Amino acid sequence: MKSLEELKELREKLQKDIAMRDDSEKPKIIIGMGTCGIAAGARNILQAVLEEIDKRNLDIVVTQTGCIGMCEKEPLLDVQLPGKKRVTYGNLEVNDVKRIIVEYVINGKIVEDLAIAHFEE
């Protein structure tokens, strides 16, 4: 280590690998990964979400859930921002992921054409 700055730069790069393990409240993205979801392409959606988060250095929790009974709308993705209603987006394509993250997760504007439900937790 040549300087304290060099260490801090390294930390910037490394901290997101471990950010998941801090216990504070963070935005949450929940992906439907039941058989129906996976068949409809949920795995690619999940991969796209992870890549966006990594690219933009976001501190977001990604989890998955099973079938919620809206199989014809799969792949489904829910976003739960702290203190806000949970929003469900459906019939997703991989390209939609970027819009949801930029417009809703970062800027807080619901992507109306993709949203299929908002509900209280």
Add this chain to the structure above:
Amino acid sequence: MDHSIYRSHVLICTGTGCVSSGAKNIKVKLEDELARFSLNKEIKIIETGCHGFCEKGPIMIVYPEGVFYCQLEEEDVVTIVEEHLLKGRIVDGLLYKEPLTEESIPAYQDIDFYKKQERIVLENCGKVNPESIGEYIGLGGYEAAGKALTTMTPLEVIETVKQSGLRGRGGGGFLTGLKWQFTHTAKGDKKYVICNADEGDPGAFMDRSILEGDPHRVIEGMIIAAYAIGADEGYVYVRAEYPLAISRLEKAIEDAEELELLGQDLFGSGFNFKLNIKKGAGAFVCGEETALMASIEGKRGMPRPRPPYPSVKGLWGKPTNINNVETYANVPFVIKEGAAAFAAIGTADSKGTKVFALTGKINNTGLVEVPMGITLREIIFDIGGGLTDGKEFKAVQIGGPSGGCITEENLDLPIDYDSLKSIGAMMGSGGMVVMDEKTCMVDVARFFLNFTQNESCGKCTPCREGTKRMLEILNRICEGEAREGDLELLEALAHHIKDTALCGLGQTAPNPVLSTLEYFREEYEAHINEQKCPAGVCNALASSYQIDQAVCVGCGMCVKVCPVDAISGKPKESYDIDAELCISCGACADKCPVDAISQG
């Protein structure tokens, strides 16, 4: 350092405790299961150090939710993967249940065992992969060292550590900043820093767990100390019986060298530091600082009189600073957060936290870190979950072979270095053994004295001969052969040894005897005058067990557990104990479902 993105991190504790309860098999099973569902690209497995909750091992924590699963068996892994990792459903049956309320608690930080703890030293233990320097740096690791080396003078570092009030965690409780100052001021072309990781107290495993769980924190603390006193070389003295701690420390040193966090010109400051490991053969006396240095020098590990203190004349005659593992592990926090932040925790004269190894007849055994000034009642009942099998609390032994016992009347005393001393115990390194009504205090004193007598190096007469004589008396008392005046002789010897032994080993060896004599004298007297062991432990004195025929239901459970086949009878009718054969172990009474068995 590999950088891939995962949606979930699964942490498995592979500290020594969890490994012995099967954590390695759990990990292999998890790898297989993740592969079976092609989840290995999405989910990362991380081996961590001790979470402290050894009682409940093997332990797994699933992030991002932070769900805590415990006491896992291999088939549970299948359930966790299929339910939690695949479907996002928490597996209720594998969660921790509070012993009192039976409530299952999903999140790790909500469990009572963790709620009252305050973690500085153990902050990362169980949370990071101890073999990844990247994870340590990702959490801000080595920034305290960087700050000290590039923005503070050695005297500023010493002043900060002094202001923080940090005291040595190795037992004596000496002010760390002051010790650093002595070594800083001492004249010498070459100086050393040493980390004492000998940890010889029976039942203690704080230092081992810190080294296994977060080795970089100790290294960082040593770098800061070395800079403050002007040392360019250091040793970690760790017993060879700690292979996992040693291998993790070796890896940590290698990784730190690679990133030039150890070596030449650290942070461009011109400061050099080389760190070595010295494996000790595991003699208790080698934890004593002068014996420890003799051992590093390749000599027989025997103490020498002080002064001169190590800060003036230490390793190879050079000024040397020696601190305990936990002491060093506190230093990065002190430098990073400042003296005031550290001093805000604890009591007037004992700042910060203390790690204790909680063992004995208690529900939640394990490793706990609590603020100084907490009461024993909080540690034993709130964090420790109370005594096993609903038994009565009798005493807690603190400070190992150098310490003493604390009874019910002092359970509400806020504990720190000085309060413990005032009641005849001591902080020691942090072993805490909880004892219930079934514990014989004379036997406890004998256990510790047997230990110190065995470990006495033999250099000074009071310790070599005196502890042997004391042990002989204790053996006589426990075997019902005590003589007139034995108790008085025991006490007189204890005081002589305390006053005249060469090193701390002998000076503190009588403490367990003196403290049990102070609080449980009547138990000694019962052994001597009435030939009775009130707790029913000392075989020679304990009366045999008897079965109340009127209550016995003839279930035969007692027969199965009797180790000496002293019980006979007819199933569904009743049983009888042969008093000649009975060794009074009490196993039958513990098993009896209708409480028909008692000591006659």
